[in-house]
Amino acid sequence: MVTTEDLKMKLIDGLGLEDIEVAEIGDEMELFGDDGLGLDSVDAIEITLIVEKEFGVKIKDAGEQSGVFSTPNSLVAYINENK
Amino acid sequence: MRIYDMDTKQYVDFCKVENPITKVEQLSHALYCYENEVFDIIYDKAQPALRAHVKSFGEEFLKQDGMQFLYFTSGTTGTPTGVYKTKENSKKQAWALIDTLPKDMKFNRIVTTVPFVHIYGVDIGGVVAREMNIDVWVKENFLPEELAIEAQVEGTLIVTTPLFIKALNRVKKDVKFKNSYFLTSTAPLSTDDAKEFAGHYKSSVMQLFASTETGMMAYKVDDETVLRAYDCVEIGESDNMLNISSPFVAKRVLNKTIQDVKFPFQTEDIVEMLSEHKFKLLGRSSNLAKVAGKRISTLQIENIVESLENVECALVKVRKDEKALRDEVLDIYVESSVEIKSKDLKTALKKVFGSMHIVFKLYNNMLITKSSVGKKIGFKEKN
Structure with a gap:
């Protein structure tokens, strides 16, 4: 079972978010866009690679990505459902 | 030729769009303007500073007879440079590229x-x-998996960036793209990455060497290291820096005023000339970083950092990491009376660049060293 803490640590490492602590990323914080973590389309591709490499879950559809991958909570739920 | 919107699964006509936001809208509007020879200003409206820059001139002032598009690129001084292109620039350039595509492939x-x-x-x-006269397929957000599916379709020409080549290398899908062909932009793709891609997917990548001002200059395929200039591109060098004369070079540029471009156009690319039409790219003389496909002047970043309270001086260096998808990271060295927080800098960057994600590492407690004329030449830790 993957936790949001596991995911956040992998995102911080994989995306090079060197100045952000796990505790600073809320479970319901938007990953993309101006109001949350501020990630962009390049990070989105990186996240799909991280999720596949670290958790063995493939993301095949960008449509899926925009809904399910909006927050750490929704992303973890997707990973656990598809693991 | 039609535009196919892969998200809505329908064809879209070329049409005038007042405020194009999505990729499909942007392309539909640009091709409407191209087709009807309507002048347009093409830029990323999500960048607040660029939006303000365009607004400061006024659209009427920017409109130039005989010009097709006005693009913007980050000037070396940190102020955007406007680049005027004619329809002829784009059309001749398109045919130069088409002539270099493999003759045994039909797209x-x-x-x-x-x-x-x-x-x-x-x-x-x-x-x-x-x-x-072939359809162009557009999708708002592509994932490597999705691109891999499209690339398996025979006769597909893929216009992408090195980011996707590296991402496909990492996913190593068990598929072949032998009947497709990839074009990538100027951002660096290492010979190792290109070789790995060509070997695994049995396809080829043509890397286009271009800039907004010059248009396309040269190209190389797969793991070649030598760039070949297009037939109608004359290349030369001055102080080891490439200069260009070609039908693709911009006619006018906009800085504080609009000026005609002088030929040959002097680039800031450091090259080794090998023959009349061949050269090696050794580096770039100016302080430009490539972030999300856009050139950003490090001077512009330094100005933003120095605008923060308590910052006395900042120096920005571009660090390259060929193995990462984002191959350029900014190392920002700050001389200030208090520690600068990443969050504060991010907020300041966001005001200028909008949602563009700029990856940086911040080094506080630095002393920026300067030459006798005040040029920043290095840094050391404060005692």
């Missing part, structure tokens, strides 16, 4: 992963498709 569509807010997207993704 029936272009699939693009790029936005249409700069010259690469519009001229290569849009105008090339228009001139070849």
